[in-house]
Amino acid sequence: MTTPTMEQRIARVFGLQGDKWMRHANAASVWTRFTVLSLLALAIWSRDWIGWYCLIPIALAVLWMMVNPLLFPPPRSTRNWASASVLGERVWSERGTADIPAQFRSPVPNLTNVIGVAGLILLAYGLVRLDVLTTVAGVLIVNVSKLWYLDRMALLFAEVKGRPEYASWDF
Structure with missing residues (x-):
């Protein structure tokens, strides 16, 4: 048995x-998930305006993150960048048991995640200090690093979708 990634x-x-995973691969779900970080940052920032009541929008932002994929049906087609990126992410997550093409066995996915963590640190600092520029920069860095990661995953899916184990995902 392999250790889970x-x-x-x-x-x-x-x-x-x-x-x-198919509900998660709905393009509308993918794109609306990009609102989560901005909504969460705004909710945390609201502590300056509404005090402890900020816990309400924070809870709503977290709830949005958790239920978002459940709100969308499986996609009618996976032949779009957003769906392919999620399906590639699924392939990548199963790399302990899946054969990943050589060109995708690189540090790039990990690098994108490290950049995302750096953006989260910057975002947290901006939210603690109530610094607009730092907060916005943090959100942008996290989202751009996630887009880079998802782009790699879309390319990965494009490479493997012809394999029998993934062919049914390409419709």
């Missing part, structure tokens, strides 16, 4: 197993 552990936390 970090991505598989995260997927389990969000309930992404089996067919639930």
Whole structure:
């Protein structure tokens, strides 16, 4: 038995197993998930305006993050960048048991995640200090690093979608 990858552990936390990946691959779900970080930052910032009541918008932002993939049906087609990126992410998360093409066995996905963590640190600092520029920079860095990661995953899916184990995902 292979040790689960970090991505598989995260997927389990969000309930992404089996067919639930397809709901997650709905392009509308992918694009609306990009609102989560901005909404969460705004909710945390609101502590300056509404005090402890900021816990309400924070809870709503966290709820949005958790239920977002559940709100969308499986996509009618996966032949778009957003869906392909999620399906590539699924392939990547299963790399302990899946054969990943050589050109994708690189540090780039990990690098994008490190950049994202640096953006989160900057974002947290901006939110603690109530510094608009630092907060916005943090959000942008996190989102751009996620887009880079997802782009790599879309390319990965494009490379493997002809394999029998993934062919049914390409519709």
